Each structure stands twice: as C-alpha cells, then as structure tokens.
Amino acid sequence: MRTDIRPLQGALRTALPELQLTEDAPLSACTTLRLGGPADLLAEPSDEASLGRLLREAASFGVPVTVIGRGSNLLVRDGGIRGLVIRVASAMRDLSVNGETLSAEAGASLAETAALAQRSGLAGLAFASGIPGAVGGGTVMNAGAYGGELKDAITAVEGLRMDGTPFRYAGDEMGFGYRHSRLQDEGGIVTRVSFRLAPGDPKTIAAEMNELNERRRAKQPLDVPSAGSTFKRPEGHFAGALIEQCGLKGYAVGGARVSEKHAGFLVSTGGSAADFEALMDHVARVVLEETGIRLEPEIRILGEAPQ
Numbered sequence: 001m002r003t004d005i006r007p008l009q010g011a012l013r014t015a016l017p018e019l020q021l022t023e024d025a026p027l028s029a030c031t032t033l034r035l036g037g038p039a040d041l042l043a044e045p046s047d048e049a050s051l052g053r054l055l056r057e058a059a060s061f062g063v064p065v066t067v068i069g070r071g072s073n074l075l076v077r078d079g080g081i082r083g084l085v086i087r088v089a090s091a092m093r094d095l096s097v098n099g100e101t102l103s104a105e106a107g108a109s110l111a112e113t114a115a116l117a118q119r120s121g122l123a124g125l126a127f128a129s130g131i132p133g134a135v136g137g138g139t140v141m142n143a144g145a146y147g148g149e150l151k152d153a154i155t156a157v158e159g160l161r162m163d164g165t166p167f168r169y170a171g172d173e174m175g176f177g178y179r180h181s182r183l184q185d186e187g188g189i190v191t192r193v194s195f196r197l198a199p200g201d202p203k204t205i206a207a208e209m210n211e212l213n214e215r216r217r218a219k220q221p222l223d224v225p226s227a228g229s230t231f232k233r234p235e236g237h238f239a240g241a242l243i244e245q246c247g248l249k250g251y252a253v254g255g256a257r258v259s260e261k262h263a264g265f266l267v268s269t270g271g272s273a274a275d276f277e278a279l280m281d282h283v284a285r286v287v288l289e290e291t292g293i294r295l296e297p298e299i300r301i302l303g304e305a306p307q
C-alpha cells in the first residue's frame with residue numbers, strides 16, 4: 001500500500017526548502033537495469049546536514065527509508081518502493097587527497113575516485129575504475145574486481161544511522177567479506193570513506209586501469225542494461241561457467257535474458273522486473289538441479305510487486 005508521505009513532504013519543504021524532492025519518482029531512471037516502479041518520495045540530499053535532518057524527519061513521521069547509490073547492483077520490483085528513497089549519488093561527491101589518504105564522499109563515483117587516485121600518483125584503486133557504482137554503495141557491497149576489493153584500501157567509514165545519529169567504523173570493524181559488510185545487516189547510510197593508498201607512478205596506474213577496462217569491455221555486455229554479475233561466485237566455482245554449462249546462455253523470460261557474451265550477466269532488453277526475477281529463479285533452480293550448487297544473488301532486490 002502507498003505510504004502517506006504528504007505530512008513528511010510538507011515538513012521537509014519547510015525544514016529543507018533546497019532539498020531535491022520528487023513524488024512518485026520512477027526508479028527505472030535510477031538503476032542501470034532500467035527496471036522498477038516508483039518511489040513514493042525520492043530525495044537527493046546535497047550534504048550530510050540535510051541528510052541528517054531528512055532522516056530525523058522521516059523517523060518522526062514513521063516513514064520507512066531506503067537508500068540507493070548509483071543503482072548498479074539493484075533490481076527494483078515493478079511496484080516500486082514505499083516511503084522515502086534517499087539517493088546518494090548525484091550530490092555529496094566531494095573528493096580530497098592528503099598524503100597517501102584519499103577521502104571520498106559517498107556519492108562520488110568509483111570511477112572518479114579511482115581517477116583522482118591515479119592523477120595523484122596513488123596506487124590501490126585501479127581495479128575499481130570500471131565498477132559503475134558510487135563509493136557508498138561500493139563500500140556496503142565491498143565491491144571488487146581483478147583480485148582487488150575496496151576493503152583492502154578502506155581505513156574508515158563514516159555515516160548516519162537511520163535515526164540520524166552518526167557512526168564511524170575503522171576499516172577492520174566493518175565486517176567485510178566477499179561482497180559483504182556489516183552495514184548490509186545493520187543498515188545506516190555511508191556518508192564518507194577514507195582510503196589508505198600507496199605511492200605509484202601515474203602512468204603505470206593509468207596503463208593498469210586501461211588494461212582492466214579493456215578486459216571488461218571484451219568480456220562483459222556493457223552495451224545492454226544489467227546490474228553486473230547477478231549471482232555471487234560460489235566457493236570454488238564461477239557462476240557464469242555453471243550457468244553456461246547448464247545450457248542457459250541466451251535463455252530468456254520476457255525481456256530478461258542470460259547474456260550471450262557472459263552468462264554470469266543477466267541483462268534486460270526492456271521487459272519487467274518480474275521477468276528478471278523469474279529468470280533469476282529459473283537459472284538458480286536449473287543450476288541447483290544439474291550441478292547441486294546453490295547460486296546466491298549478488299544483486300540486491302528492493303521494493304514490492306504491483307498491488
């Protein structure tokens with residue numbers, strides 16, 4: 001059922017007149033899969049103070065809050081998300097370097113963060129330059145590629161709990177694991193992340209970034225909407241290889257399809273989120289039946305089916 005967001009909306013218009021607020025905002029425009037129904041209310045705060053106020057107001061009106069970043073690891077269901085969706089990606093993108101420490105606001109893209117590190121002669125984030133997420137989403141997911149993971153460089157994570165109170169964790173308190181961090185279990189919104197990097201030659205780092213991005217372009221279906229690898233890598237296996245081995249390359253449900261280029265990527269050619277979820281279920285069921293291996297989703301599924 002649609003949450004009544006009008007009292008919150010009214011309070012926010014008075015308390016935060018500058019805040020960008022959109023009612024019934026189509027979330028398909030905020031995800032790389034280009035799927036998903038509307039958010040009752042979408043807010044894009046420009047700084048931590050307005051984010052804090054936003055959270056406190058939402059809590060006082062009992063409106064549920066969901067946070068998203070660049071939407072590159074998300075399947076939003078066709079009915080959309082009830083309550084308030086906070087997008088930390090279009091603003092809160094400040095980046096700075098001090099010695100070997102790079103400080104990034106959560107809305108900065110991983111690409112621009114890796115590019116600043118490269119220009120500053122700091123090695124350790126080249127692997128992240130082709131990951132299409134933001135620093136906040138990447139930290140929560142412990143994004144990684146080509147042998148690197150964000151956890152290797154993160155020294156501190158700051159943010160706000162859903163009631164607006166601040167938190168700060170050192171990197172080794174974040175409970176990082178494969179595509180996992182404690183924030184997936186306890187919630188909270190990342191606002192700033194500190195990375196400890198190592199001195200490096202900018203030309204060598206640029207060459208590494210180019211080579212990794214070339215490998216990405218050669219192997220991944222980057223020209224079709226996706227959320228990257230749909231499933232986590234099962235211990236000792238590759239999800240894409242298992243899916244291919246089961247003869248599922250090219251298999252489609254409505255507009256959702258197993259990529260011909262990389263079977264680990266389920267892509268959307270314009271159907272619905274329901275098609276996509278049905279394809280995920282089918283692929284996981286066939287792989288379990290044929291190999292005995294259970295595929296777990298890497299992508300995060302949010303929202304509800306249409307009522």
Ligand SMILES: Cc1cc2nc3c(=O)[nH]c(=O)nc-3n(C[C@H](O)[C@H](O)[C@H](O)COP(=O)(O)OP(=O)(O)OC[C@H]3O[C@@H](n4cnc5c(N)ncnc54)[C@H](O)[C@@H]3O)c2cc1C
Nearest residue numbers: 069070071072073133134136137138143144145189190228
């Ligand atoms: C073509 C393609 C290639 C990809 N390649 C890789 C890859 O090589 N390696 C990899 O790890 N991933 C990859 N991904 C997946 C994705 O880019 C990463 O998981 C990325 O880190 C997600 O960041 P995001 O900002 O898009 O987060 P979203 O997808 O918006 O959100 C992901 C999760 O984080 C939460 N979240 C987002 N922002 C915040 C915040 N500020 N505070 C608290 N919680 C937050 C959301 O609630 C959600 O649970 C790929 C995706 C695509 C489309």
